[in-house]
Amino acid sequence: MNMTSRRGFIKSASTAALAATATPALAFQMPITGTPDPLPEWFRDWKRGTARWEGIPEETPEADQLLAENVDLENRICSTQATSREGVIAQLDLVLDGNSWTGGLMTEASDRVVFENIRAALVGGLV
CATH class of the missing domain: 1.20.5 (Single alpha-helices involved in coiled-coils or other helix-helix interfaces)
Known part of the structure; x- marks a missing residue:
């Protein structure tokens, strides 16, 4: 050769x-489709849950339920690729929010997933 x-x-x-x-x-x-991007609504739900959680006593069934709902929302926001510019902004807002687990307490693996999804959305031509 x-x-x-x-x-x-x-x-x-x-x-x-x-x-x-x-x-x-x-x-x-x-796939980038014409279906509505769920991320902005999930982020608004997360913000409402965070505000409610801050207004109730800790270690109550209601606080535990709100925390579980917000953790579920954060996980969905992190693991779903945005299909709109607003969805990318919602993911960034979550990462940058001081109240989010993603902003400080989540593992490196989950941080990586949200940033990979943001990148994939941008590479896919959303902006």
Whole structure:
């Protein structure tokens, strides 16, 4: 094998390896469609829940329920790819909000997921 064909082989092999590793990530992206993006409404629900939670005594069944609802909303907001500009803004607002678990207490893995989804939405052509 001469030097030119070795370089061509290495280049084509590395391109194939990149395509093989990139393809699984693309399979998890939500398609950009005309359906309403749920993220802005979920973020508004999360903000309302946070305001309610701050106004009730801790360690009560109501506080536990509100906390569980807000954790569920945060998880949905973090793990869903935005399909609108407003959805991307809602994800960023959650990350930047001082009351969110994402803003300080969530694991690095969940932080990575929300930023990967923000990136995927932007790369998908939303902005």
